[in-house]
Amino acid sequence: MQDHAKTRLMYSAVFTAVIAGLSPAGSAAASVASRGHVAPWHASATLVGAPSDDQTVQIAVHLSVKDPASLQKLVARVSDPNSRTYGHYLTPGQFANRYAPDPADVAAVRKLLASAGMKDIEVGAQGMFVSATATVRQLRQTFNVGQNLYLYKGRTLRANDGEPALPAALAGKIVYVEGLDDTTSLRTTYHRSATRGEFTAPAAAPEPASATPDSLSASAVTPPPVAAGLPSPYCNTWFGQTTAVLSTPADTYGANIPWLVCGYTPQQIRAAYGLDQVRLDGKGITIAIVDAFASPTLKADANRYAANHGLPKLTGANFRQIIPTNAYNVPAAQVANAYGWWGEQSLDVAAVHGSAPGADIVYIGSTDNGTSLDIALFNALYNHEADIVTNSYGFNGEGVPAGYAATYDQALMAGAAQGITVLFSSGDDGDLSAPNGVATGSWPATSSYATGVGGTSLALTHADGSKSEYGWGTYRDYLAGALVNSAGSVTTTGLVTASALGYTFDAFAFYSGSGGGISLLEAQPTWQASVVPSALATTLNLASGQAIAEPTAQRVSPDVAMVGDPYTGYLYGETFTIAGNPISDSGCTPISATQEYCEDSIGGTSLSSPLMAGVIAILNQKRLQSGKPLVGFANPLFYSHGTPSGSDLTGFKPVSAPTSPVAVLRGYATDLTRIRVVTLNSVPFLVDTAPYALIACGYTVCEGIDEVFNYTSNAADWASGTTTPPGYNDVTGLGVPVMTRLIKY
Numbered sequence: 001m002q003d004h005a006k007t008r009l010m011y012s013a014v015f016t017a018v019i020a021g022l023s024p025a026g027s028a029a030a031s032v033a034s035r036g037h038v039a040p041w042h043a044s045a046t047l048v049g050a051p052s053d054d055q056t057v058q059i060a061v062h063l064s065v066k067d068p069a070s071l072q073k074l075v076a077r078v079s080d081p082n083s084r085t086y087g088h089y090l091t092p093g094q095f096a097n098r099y100a101p102d103p104a105d106v107a108a109v110r111k112l113l114a115s116a117g118m119k120d121i122e123v124g125a126q127g128m129f130v131s132a133t134a135t136v137r138q139l140r141q142t143f144n145v146g147q148n149l150y151l152y153k154g155r156t157l158r159a160n161d162g163e164p165a166l167p168a169a170l171a172g173k174i175v176y177v178e179g180l181d182d183t184t185s186l187r188t189t190y191h192r193s194a195t196r197g198e199f200t201a202p203a204a205a206p207e208p209a210s211a212t213p214d215s216l217s218a219s220a221v222t223p224p225p226v227a228a229g230l231p232s233p234y235c236n237t238w239f240g241q242t243t244a245v246l247s248t249p250a251d252t253y254g255a256n257i258p259w260l261v262c263g264y265t266p267q268q269i270r271a272a273y274g275l276d277q278v279r280l281d282g283k284g285i286t287i288a289i290v291d292a293f294a295s296p297t298l299k300a301d302a303n304r305y306a307a308n309h310g311l312p313k314l315t316g317a318n319f320r321q322i323i324p325t326n327a328y329n330v331p332a333a334q335v336a337n338a339y340g341w342w343g344e345q346s347l348d349v350a351a352v353h354g355s356a357p358g359a360d361i362v363y364i365g366s367t368d369n370g371t372s373l374d375i376a377l378f379n380a381l382y383n384h385e386a387d388i389v390t391n392s393y394g395f396n397g398e399g400v401p402a403g404y405a406a407t408y409d410q411a412l413m414a415g416a417a418q419g420i421t422v423l424f425s426s427g428d429d430g431d432l433s434a435p436n437g438v439a440t441g442s443w444p445a446t447s448s449y450a451t452g453v454g455g456t457s458l459a460l461t462h463a464d465g466s467k468s469e470y471g472w473g474t475y476r477d478y479l480a481g482a483l484v485n486s487a488g489s490v491t492t493t494g495l496v497t498a499s500a501l502g503y504t505f506d507a508f509a510f511y512s513g514s515g516g517g518i519s520l521l522e523a524q525p526t527w528q529a530s531v532v533p534s535a536l537a538t539t540l541n542l543a544s545g546q547a548i549a550e551p552t553a554q555r556v557s558p559d560v561a562m563v564g565d566p567y568t569g570y571l572y573g574e575t576f577t578i579a580g581n582p583i584s585d586s587g588c589t590p591i592s593a594t595q596e597y598c599e600d601s602i603g604g605t606s607l608s609s610p611l612m613a614g615v616i617a618i619l620n621q622k623r624l625q626s627g628k629p630l631v632g633f634a635n636p637l638f639y640s641h642g643t644p645s646g647s648d649l650t651g652f653k654p655v656s657a658p659t660s661p662v663a664v665l666r667g668y669a670t671d672l673t674r675i676r677v678v679t680l681n682s683v684p685f686l687v688d689t690a691p692y693a694l695i696a697c698g699y700t701v702c703e704g705i706d707e708v709f710n711y712t713s714n715a716a717d718w719a720s721g722t723t724t725p726p727g728y729n730d731v732t733g734l735g736v737p738v739m740t741r742l743i744k745y
Contacts, residue, residue: 010036011402011521017172031144031165034174036403039183042159045150051158053137058371059179060124060131061109062407064172065099065414075416075449079633080527081640087629089419092126092384099414100126105173112167116142124375125382128411131375134179145180153435157182175410176403183400184370189291189344189393190425191606192512194260194566194666194678195232199225199339202577202594213296213328221296222330225339227576227598229586232667233484235262235601239459239467239568244665245489250479250677253663260664260678263571263601264460264563266309266354269611271465272458273562274739275355275618282356282617284624288386289352289610291393292373293334294327294365295342297575302349304597305573311357314349321363322385324372334368341369343574344392347602348610350572352390355614358621362386369393374407381415381422387620387630388421390613392606394442397432398520405443405521412449416633421616425605426454426558427515430473431541431730434510439517439541441557441730446519451634452557453609454732455514455564456655457680459662470662470681471655471731472565473513482675484667490675508679512566514605516558516730524553527635531642532556532728559635560652561732562611566603567664567678570611573599583669615737622743637745642734643727651742652735654727657681 014036065071077085090098106127113121118132136147136158143164150159159181166174178184202223213221236242240258249255270276295301298321302314312318330338345363352361364380366372373393380389398405415422424445431439445452455472481493517536524537537553563570578596579585588598620630631637641650662680728734 008520011405014175014402014406032168032171033163034166034177034403035163036406037145037160037163037177037180037401039159039181039399039401041152041183041186041399042150042161042181045152045157045159047148048151048156049149051136051147051149053135053140055136056133057136057139057158057179058131059118059134059139059177060129060371060375061113061177062129062175062410063101063105063109063127064175065128065410066101067099068410071099071413071417075413075633078419079416079636081637087419087632089629089632090417092382092418095382095414095418096126101128101173103127105170106130108167108170109174112142125379128378128382128414129375131371139180143177143180157185176401176407178374178404178407179371181401182370183404184374186399187369187373187393187395189340189606190428191344191347191392191602191604192428192566193600193602194569195230195600197228197230199228199336199343201335202226220326221328222335222338224297224342224575224577224595227579227584227588227596229584229588229598229600231583231586231669232260233669233672234259234665234667236260237262239461244484246479247489247491248494250492250495250663252661253677253679257663257665257677260567260666261569261601263569263599264458265571266311266357268460268463269355269563269570271463272460272467273615273737274465275615276465278618278622278739278743280618280621280743281358282614282621283358285356285388285617285620286360286362286386287352287356287613287617288362288364288380288389289345289348290364290373290377290380290389290391291341291345291348292366292369293330293338293341294321294323294363295345295574296328298345298349298363301346301573301575301597302353305350305599306353308573308599309354309571311353314353314361318360319362321365322376323365324367327365327367337369343602344606346574347570347572347606348390348392351570351607351610352614354570355611356617359614359617378411381411381420384418384420386420388423388613388616389415390423390610391444392425392604392609394424394427394445394515396427396429396442397436398440398443398446399436400443402521405447408444409447409449412444412447416449419630419632421631421634422450423453423609423612424450425609426452428455428512428564428604428606429515430510430513431517432515433541433543437543438520441517441519442515443521445515446522446555446557448522448525448555449633451559451612451638452516452733453605453612454516454558454561455603455605455608456561456732456736457565458563458568459680460568468658469563469655469736470658471514471561471729473679473681473731474511474565474567475508475679476511476676477508479675479677482673484672484675490665492675495677512604514558514561514564514731516733517556518550518730519555519557522555524555525635527639528556529553531639531734536728536730556730558730558733559638560612560734561655561736562608562615564603564605564608565680566601567666567680569601569603570607571599572602573597586669612737615739615742618739619742619745623745638734641745650734651738651745653738654735655729655732
């Protein structure tokens with residue numbers, strides 16, 4: 001707990017220093033220490049050595065805005081629907097005139113880096129940062145900071161062992177020096193698949209796909225990964241369309257269990273949330289998608305997808321890309337990482353275009369998922385590249401340096417001042433108590449200037465949008481002795497079981513679920529105060545089961561939610577290298593001798609965020625038609641309609657737990673005896689003789705159980721099996737959008 005408290009206090013000190021426009025250290029000496037640069041994970045890492053002095057890294061020196069206190073107040077005014085200046089946003093030029101750093105300070109930073117011999121020095125949008133390529137030796141010498149290698153959660157990471165020193169003339173003018181450690185490499189995408197495995201590089205480079213960017217030679221483009229499909233032999237177009245009959249009931253889930261959803265189409269998603277009922281499509285609104293790396297087949301894949309699903313073609317008029325030089329040619333050491341991000345990009349474009357077909361899309365990429373990705377995002381915000389920015393990634397917790405968090409808040413405030421809505425996925429690993437020791441939300445979704453988007457399980461049962469919807473929490477177990485017959489029925493001897501805590505119960509393992517929870521960094525914003533239950537905002541729960549009362553209320557995420565469960569997922573399309581195996585290549589259409597276009601179901605809060613971007617685009621279109629300003633920073637508007645108990649009369653429908661256990665089956669085309677039972681927001685740790693009596697257990701055993709059963713982090717409620725009334729919860733926030741009501745905002 002001590003380290004978490006230090007993190008919170010350090011963030012508060014750094015952010016206060018930024019707001020006050022003062023240095024946290026004196027400025028009389030030739031150089032001063034700059035606080036907030038030591039990552040929290042450093043304290044629990046093991047020193048293993050030192051990096052090579054010649055290792056190169058990208059850095060970015062982030063400057064403070066002028067008069068940060070004024071910016072904070074302006075954001076509060078223009079985002080508050082009850083303010084007289086609501087929606088009076090700044091243009092990029094006005095923002096630069098009022099808040100951009102003094103050109104002399106930008107020049108001083110540039111000179112500092114150049115005099116150290118750093119390369120590729122560039123000034124970012126509005127002069128808000130200066131980036132460069134530096135060696136480890138140059139970092140040591142320029143910032144008087146140590147550089148060591150540490151082992152952390154199985155990874156070797158570089159980190160500074162203390163605070164850097166900066167010239168006294170720049171005291172109070174620099175928020176954070178990014179790149180002194182490898183914290184950003186801990187960032188991950190938030191998509192999950194129910195039917196695909198790990199992607200690998202082809203054994204030999206295939207011929208370039210027809211989608212290769214015209215201006216590049218084949219040698220400058222990394223080939224796509226090998227297809228790795230592992231489909232279920234049975235799946236449903238609608239939830240519950242076909243049901244398997246088990247010879248032996250699967251415990252509380254019964255003997256009649258439907259197969260997983262094959263993947264919803266854009267039309268089904270639009271029906272599920274009422275987007276098809278408002279006769280709007282997001283026209284006139286621009287949505288930016290920010291991701292690491294850049295898929296060379298992104299536009300071609302999006303247009304194959306559009307043709308298959310009745311969507312408008314993406315052209316130069318409604319789609320553009322902002323891509324750094326050499327982004328398509330991925331270094332060998334980064335290829336596996338890039339492949340995951342390529343899939344993320346294809347998902348994001350399919351989700352945005354499918355939910356708001358009339359909106360313009362700009363894809364903004366980077367050369368890696370480190371400093372380059374932050375540069376891409378910050379440039380998009382400071383340059384006002386779009387009305388809405390969706391980001392499907394995060395840190396699986398808040399273990400980032402305090403200065404880094406303050407830098408993000410500053411950039412997000414700049415976006416809010418200009419009327420930009422910024423969305424971040426809330427994460428796919430539940431409450432994170434097991435891996436991190438404490439249940440929290442994840443950065444940047446926990447920022448008080450971002451809208452965090454959580455995930456649901458969507459049981460869509462009819463073309464008219466009829467559905468059930470639950471907070472997403474997936475536990476899985478295999479059926480024992482299973483065999484599927486030709487009629488789809490299943491012979492089984494029951495579930496694989498285990499014994500723990502003196503009980504015999506099903507051996508379900510937690511797979512994934514909507515992230516969310518209390519923030520260790522940010523205090524409760526005023527717009528959450530009357531809506532978020534006090535217990536969620538003031539209780540810090542440890543993996544041991546201990547609950548600690550926070551002295552003040554904290555920010556809680558997510559804010560809103562949409563479908564994220566991969567077992568009730570969304571169809572997307574991507575180019576792959578042909579595997580040559582009919583099972584791996586399932587769902588694919590050859591487009592050349594070596595490559596194929598594949599459609600498959602996918603989920604994660606990486607799906608939830610871009611779908612929400614489409615929803616807000618439609619809301620913005622309606623607002624402009626009605627003479628209202630764009631939504632901008634959405635949370636004050638959304639929460640102004642919320643109550644602690646929730647209300648179906650608002651634009652968001654609260655999400656609650658199912659009234660009885662719900663599950664689906666997932667089969668494997670390679671082995672008909674291998675069948676999973678997959679839960680949909682139903683706790684599997686149940687006593688057989690009392691099906692909804694919850695076993696008293698600690699967080700480590702019941703990881704994610706608050707997300708799945710009762711939407712509360714109160715351990716006493718776990719033991720009693722009490723459920724929280726519908727309303728705000730730390731899994732789905734205010735709930736899921738109801739477009740016919742939301743457009744009235």
